[in-house]
Amino acid sequence: MQSPEEKSLWQKRWQKGQTGWDQGGAHPALLQLIQHAKREAALPEAARFFSAGCGAAHSEAVLAEWGHEVRAIDLSEEAIAAAKQMYGKVAGLELVKSDLFEIEDRELAAYDAIYDRAMLCALPAELRPDYIEAMKKRLKKGGLFCGILFRLVDVEKGPPFAVDEAEAYRVLHRDFVLCYAAAIPAAPVPAVVREEWICVWRLRGVEP
Secondary structure (H helix, E strand, O other): OOOHHHHHHHHHHHHOOOOOOOOOOOOOOHHHHHHHHHHHHOOOOOOEEEEEOOOOOHHHHHHHHOOOEEEEEEOOHHHHHHHHHHHOOOOOEEEEEOOOOOOOHHHOOOEEEEEEEOHHHHOOHHHHHHHHHHHHHHEEEEEEEEEEEEEEEOOOOOOOOOOOHHHHHHHHOOOEEEEEEEEEOOOOOOOOEEEEEEEEEEEOOOOO
């Protein structure tokens, strides 16, 4: 679980407008990620997505516009307020202030896929297994973890933290099978990110 201090850090950044990670739009590799989730991992055409740490929910809004149903959460009231101001009328998009580690009963085994653009990279190494466990509980059998992760960051102390292929395998391989991975050009925001990659993992035990 995140400590109160760690939670407060993100809330204070939103309150002070220190949101240098906000790209102002959907991630450039979102379409590529979803195309490969469909091709290599049988993502349904109208999938139910869960996204934690959504911020202003730019990518989540696009997923909803593509016909998916998306529940996007963030700890910050300011983040959710900003997301609702821009995307509150997007059909299929639910924006909620919530803690990813506090799972509602209706969320258990409710989603076809997780969308993660660097939520895993926002957490220190000791919290990553807890995050994966929380995401796993929300997934249906054979559900997918669709990630856009940071391979290399130009910062001594995170967040953000680098989660390269080896670290992703360490935290995911026990419960997930890798379906697809590829390097992508690093997005210009945030500037400290030097290399990014996309990956699609399927919860073990079910073939597509």
